[in-house]
Amino acid sequence: GNSVTQMEGPVTLSEEAFLTINCTYTATGYPSLFWYVQYPGEGLQLLLKATKADDKGSNKGFEATYRKETTSFHLEKGSVQVSDSAVYFCASYSGAGSYQLTFGKGTKLSVIP
Amino acid sequence: DVKVTQSSRYLVKRTGEKVFLECVQDMDHENMFWYRQDPGLGLRLIYFSYDVKMKEKGDIPEGYSVSREKKERFSLILESASTNQTSMYLCASSVIQDEAFFGQGTRLTVV
Numbered sequence: 001g002n003s004v005t006q007m008e009g010p011v012t013l014s015e016e017a018f019l020t021i022n023c024t025y026t027a028t029g030y031p032s033l034f035w036y037v038q039y040p041g042e043g044l045q046l047l048l049k050a051t052k053a054d055d056k057g058s059n060k061g062f063e064a065t066y067r068k069e070t071t072s073f074h075l076e077k078g079s080v081q082v083s084d085s086a087v088y089f090c091a092s093y094s095g096a097g098s099y100q101l102t103f104g105k106g107t108k109l110s111v112i113p
Numbered sequence: 114d115v116k117v118t119q120s121s122r123y124l125v126k127r128t129g130e131k132v133f134l135e136c137v138q139d140m141d142h143e144n145m146f147w148y149r150q151d152p153g154l155g156l157r158l159i160y161f162s163y164d165v166k167m168k169e170k171g172d173i174p175e176g177y178s179v180s181r182e183k184k185e186r187f188s189l190i191l192e193s194a195s196t197n198q199t200s201m202y203l204c205a206s207s208v209i210q211d212e213a214f215f216g217q218g219t220r221l222t223v224v
Contacts, residue, residue, distance in 0.1 A: 043216070044203065089155060099144050101205075103158075105154060
């Protein structure tokens, strides 16, 4: 089956620092890929997505590029803010055409002023 | 506004009880999921369903069953609740290969 591996946390950064959270998947073919975010006390919401190789998803200053050759979908932001403090989850379907959506374990980000 | 509604936010049940968690979506999505979320373990898929009366096991189906009699409703059943099933349960729905929309979650405590 598919597995999604993301960078272990927690991650603590100063405001305006550069953020990278690594994510790799094992699904075959070209599954859709996602980053979700969970702010403290809230539910999961989609941050960005990509549906084919070399696609770049972006939202709220965050970006991730679908890299088929390395089966990766790393999340980046050039300058983090305190309000970005949250848990970030990478997710992948188990293959093109699959109905099964698998999540990574999550990475907790804390941004300090 | 899209909506996935879980019947309870908080639930306390006794060991050995049969527990039903209900989830309803109003988006006409064919795909529905049940996950549990535990600290350090992320979201783990229990079951999913891609059509009425269809169900597939996820990564941790033991001790759970599901029911999907109508397209909009997906129920998770704990046949005999145990303390190790204390967790946050999340329901979601999607169209195939697209974004999953999540409910607010049910925090279940088994005592």
